[in-house]
Amino acid sequence: MWHTEPARSRPMGRALARAAIALAALLLCAPQTALAGPRQARAAFWRYFRQRFPGIRMSDYARGVPAASGQHPGPRASLYAAALTKGRRLWTTPFPNGHTYAGCFAHGGVGAAAAYPRFDIATGSVQTLEMALNACRVHNGLPAYHSLVRGPLVDLDAYCKALAIGRTIHITLPTRAAIRAFARGEHFFWARRGQRNFSCATCHVQHAGQHLGHAILTAALGQGAHFPLYRPATRTWIPIARQYRHCLHRAGMVPLSADSRTYRDLLLYEMYMNNGLPLAGPDLAPRSTPIPRNKSTTPASLPTAENFAGKQLLSRAAVCFSTLDRGFS
C-alpha cells in the first residue's frame, strides 16, 4: 500500500517540477531575449561608424574624434596629472571610521569606473559613478556632496576614472527594468526636440566629423569614454553632465539635471554603446580639428541617420535636412 501513494504523486511532482523549471527559465531568459535589442543596436552603431570613418581604429573612438585624427601626441596624462592630486588625496584620506572610498568598490576601486553607470537592481534605477561615491560617503557616516557636477565629487570622479584607464568598458543590463532604462536613454538620444528640432544624433551621428562654427561634431561612439575633461586654462574638470547641459543649451533644448532619471538613462545608453572600447578618461579638453572623412564615399551613399540601422531621427516636426545642413560645414 505504501508505494501507491508516491507512485501517484510522482507524475504530479514531475509536472510541477517541469512547470517550475519552465517558469524559472522564462524569468531567467526573458532579459536575455530582450537584450537582443540593445546588442543589435550596439552592433549597428559600431558598423555605422566603421563604415563612415574607415581610417579610424575602433579603440581610438574612446579618445574622442581629435585623438582619431592624430591630434594627441604622446602621453597627455602628464598635462592633467597635477589636477588629479586633489582627487587622490580625497580617495586615500580615511573617513572618521577608518575606512576609505576604496573599500566601497571591488578591487579597491581599480578598474571599477569601467562598469559605470551601473543599473542598481535594489533601487531599480541607474547609478552614476558620482552617485556611488556619494553613497560610499553616506555609508561611512559622512554627508553626501551637494554638487554632482563641480567640486570634490568631480575630483574624486576624475581620480576613480584614472584608476580604470585602459580597462574595457563593460556596462551590463541585468534586468528588464535596466533594458527599459536603456530604451528610454536611446529614445532621448534619437528624438528631436528643442527650438532647433535637433536630436543628439543629428549632430553626433549624422553630422559627426563636420564643423558647427568652430567646434567639431564628435562621433557619438566613444562619448563618455574619456570624461571628465580637464581644461588647463580654467583648471577645471568638465564632467559629462556639464557637457550634456552645454549641448542641450546649444541646441535650444531644456537642460537636464545630473541626478535626473533622463540624464542617467541617457548616460547608460551612451556608455552601453561604448562597450568593448577601453576607458580613456579623464582627458584633456580637445582642440577642434576635423577628422579624416572617407573621401571616396559620396554623402549621398553614406548611411545617414535617417536610415541608420532602422533607427529614425524621431520627428517632432518635418524638418528639411537641406535647410538644417546649412549650419554645418
Ligand code: HEC
Ligand atoms: C547642435 C549640435 C549638437 C547637438 C544637438 C548635441 N551636441 Fe554634443 N557636442 C556638440 C559639439 C560641437 C561638441 C564638441 C565639444 C563642444 O564644443 O562642446 C559636442 C560634444 C559632446 C560630447 C563630448 C564629446 C567628446 O568626445 O569629448 C558629448 C558627450 C556630447 N556632445 C553629447 C551630446 C548629447 C548626449 C546630446 C543630446 C542631448 C548632444 N551632445 C547634442 C554639438 C552638439
